[in-house]
Amino acid sequence: MTADTRIEDWDSYNGALRERGKEFAVLHPEAVKGFSALSRGASTTKHLDAKTRELIALAVAVTTRCQGCIDAHARKAQAAGLTKEEIAEALGVAIALNAGAAMTYSLHVLDAMDGLG
Template sequence: MSAIKDWDAYNAAARAQGKELTALHPELVKGFGALSRGAATTQHLDAKTRELIALAVAITTRCDGCIDAHVRKAKTAGASKAEIAEALGVAIALNAGAAFTYALHALDAAEETAG
């Protein structure tokens, strides 16, 4: 299967731009780092589970940087490609569920609005 994106090049470019943002707004990046460290400090979830959840969320928020980071972290934590695929399945189902729910909102709006 051919690659959709050169993830190693993407990662390198994102890291370079991250350094620029750090220089321009160090307190912002410091706060983001503290938030990330706080989320990674769990007592009940192991690292692999946490990263698979993060990956599923990354899919639903359509964040390439998050996908890159959490695929790498999930693999480091021992996640297999099959486990990653199952987490992606959860994300796909939730996106479909959200679309279904918002379709109901649209039907409601069509019923309730003038025009």
């Protein structure tokens, strides 16, 4: 892993992200209010337990390549009592789905090639 993609100090990263978030909230408060409402709504679950929700969140964070989401949901996963083994299984699903998406889109390339004049 290269130095520019690896976060060495997750606590500093989290703090810096929160500070930038406060700045953005001043610049565009309605966007932040909307995001906060969406996040609260998604956090309110009736059928999923905290562990399941955080496994889904981490898998999505990986597939969308969101470091802030990884930070937030790794913290929540730890608080929910998830083990590295449980998280690894969920991330294995994310890896497989990313490979599946690449395979599917590869077939679209063949379709495009066939459709070209």
